Amino acid sequence: MSGIWKPFTQMLAPPPGGLIDSANGAYLYKKDGQKILDAISSWWVINHGHCHPHIMQAIRTQTHKLDQVLFSNFHHEKSEELIENLKQLLDPKFQHFFFSDNGSTSVEVALKMTLHYFKNLGSKNRTHFLSFTGSYHGDTVGAMSLNDRSTFTNPYKELLFEVNQVKHPGKELSEEWKKSFLHKLDVLKGSLAGLILEPLIQGAGGMIPWPKESLEFIITEVRKTGALVIFDEVMTGFYRTGKMFAYEHLSPEQYPDLLCLSKGLTGGSLPMALTVATSSIYETFLGPKSKMFYHGHSFTGNLFSCAAAVASCQLFLKNQDTYSAKVSKIETHFLEIKALIPNSWDPRVIGTILAFELPDQTKTGRSEYTSMLSEKLTQKALNENIFIRPLGNTLYFMPPYSVEDRELQSIKNFVKKLVFEQDDMYC
Numbered sequence: 452m453s454g455i456w457k458p459f460t461q462m463l464a465p466p467p468g469g470l471i472d473s474a475n476g477a478y479l480y481k482k483d484g485q486k487i488l489d490a491i492s493s494w495w496v497i498n499h500g501h502c503h504p505h506i507m508q509a510i511r512t513q514t515h516k517l518d519q520v521l522f523s524n525f526h527h528e529k530s531e532e533l534i535e536n537l538k539q540l541l542d543p544k545f546q547h548f549f550f551s552d553n554g555s556t557s558v559e560v561a562l563k564m565t566l567h568y569f570k571n572l573g574s575k576n577r578t579h580f581l582s583f584t585g586s587y588h589g590d591t592v593g594a595m596s597l598n599d600r601s602t603f604t605n606p607y608k609e610l611l612f613e614v615n616q617v618k619h620p621g622k623e624l625s626e627e628w629k630k631s632f633l634h635k636l637d638v639l640k641g642s643l644a645g646l647i648l649e650p651l652i653q654g655a656g657g658m659i660p661w662p663k664e665s666l667e668f669i670i671t672e673v674r675k676t677g678a679l680v681i682f683d684e685v686m687t688g689f690y691r692t693g694k695m696f697a698y699e700h701l702s703p704e705q706y707p708d709l710l711c712l713s714k715g716l717t718g719g720s721l722p723m724a725l726t727v728a729t730s731s732i733y734e735t736f737l738g739p740k741s742k743m744f745y746h747g748h749s750f751t752g753n754l755f756s757c758a759a760a761v762a763s764c765q766l767f768l769k770n771q772d773t774y775s776a777k778v779s780k781i782e783t784h785f786l787e788i789k790a791l792i793p794n795s796w797d798p799r800v801i802g803t804i805l806a807f808e809l810p811d812q813t814k815t816g817r818s819e820y821t822s823m824l825s826e827k828l829t830q831k832a833l834n835e836n837i838f839i840r841p842l843g844n845t846l847y848f849m850p851p852y853s854v855e856d857r858e859l860q861s862i863k864n865f866v867k868k869l870v871f872e873q874d875d876m877y878c
């Protein structure tokens with residue numbers, strides 16, 4: 452593995468894996484022919500399945516015509532087509548689309564837009580952001596500042612800006628929590644610029660669901676302060692939670708002002724992200740140069756990514772019923788699997804995501820990312836030709852929607868084994 456420095460990897464002891472030669476549908480293939488079920492959609496990006504022919508063809512077709520243009524001056528039909536398609540999938544309040552390259556940059560853009568929005572309005576004091584423990588918004592410095600502060604952020608803490616981080620309310624919204632949250636808002640009031648959260652379920656923080664009533668309470672109260680609401684749907688977008696977007700689980704008054712999309716945007720085939728804004732935000736940026744949005748990346752609006760994203764949207768738009776059925780099939784299987792898992796493991800199903808906590812006998816605490824349990828489980832699953840990547844002792848499955856009954860059955864068999872042979876896990 453000459454020269455490769457892998458993400459989130461102690462290179463002295465890399466986790467089980469190896470060289471992948473090709474992929475198709477829900478499977479990854481090694482050169483020796485080993486066929487591995489991609490049970491986590493390759494870090495949550497693949498939704499239609501690997502190498503979906505419609506997306507691959509769209510990229511190929513694009514290669515004959517145009518590769519890259521300078522997006523500040525020019526744009527192209529693919530970007531217009533993409534926005535047209537997305538407008539059909541999104542709530543009409545989302546009208547303006549800012550392109551960037553990945554989930555982290557979509558969050559950076561949302562942060563800068565929020566701050567600048569208030570300055571454009573003339574309210575210079577709105578400079579604070581609110582996020583939650585357990586949250587993950589990316590790895591660039593701004594996004595990382597919002598994240599749960601942990602071993603992941605500690606080495607870089609001098610770089611991070613101060614964020615008002617509120618403890619996640621947990622499984623039930625208690626009166627005590629409400630009281631302290633309201634107190635916090637009261638203190639912040641006129642200085643709060645934005646709230647950011649991952650709606651319905653926090654991902655990398657351990658697949659932690661939000662009770663809907665907590666979200667409703669939080670958003671309603673934050674809106675009263677005049678701050679903007681940002682939803683980071685980088686993971687939850689495009690049917691992950693059972694609906695096209697996670698915000699659809701809430702009532703329209705709770706829909707966000709800014710929306711971050713990436714991961715599944717191109718069907719997982721190429722990097723791209725969007726920060727989507729309402730007209731009332733966009734319009735404050737119109738006027739003298741000082742009001743314009745100072746942000747851009749070399750590859751903003753890249754043609755191949757746009758072509759892939761258009762193709763992915765077309766798949767969703769043309770087959771909406773099929774996707775609802777695919778997603779609810781996964782959910783049904785996962786609910787069956789959930790029934791086999793002890794309650795003490797806290798099994799949960801949110802749309803196409805099944806997660807549970809394995810008892811961490813090393814007692815190093817929940818979600819200790821470096822615990823060997825995660826590596827052991829990864830190896831154990833690979834032995835059964837299933838690829839997973841537990842978050843510490845949180846094991847989860849999040850397959851591409853192309854997954855078939857028999858593949859879901861193999862996940863079920865694996866979980867059954869874990870339940871029945873749990874003591875072996877720690878040897």
Ligand SMILES: *Cc1c(COP(=O)(O)O)cnc(C)c1O
Pocket residue numbers: 553554555556558587588589590649654655683684685686687713714
């Ligand atoms: C993955 C993820 C990000 C970061 O996206 P990258 O493309 O990895 O930079 C941000 N927010 C959420 C909720 C994510 O799951």
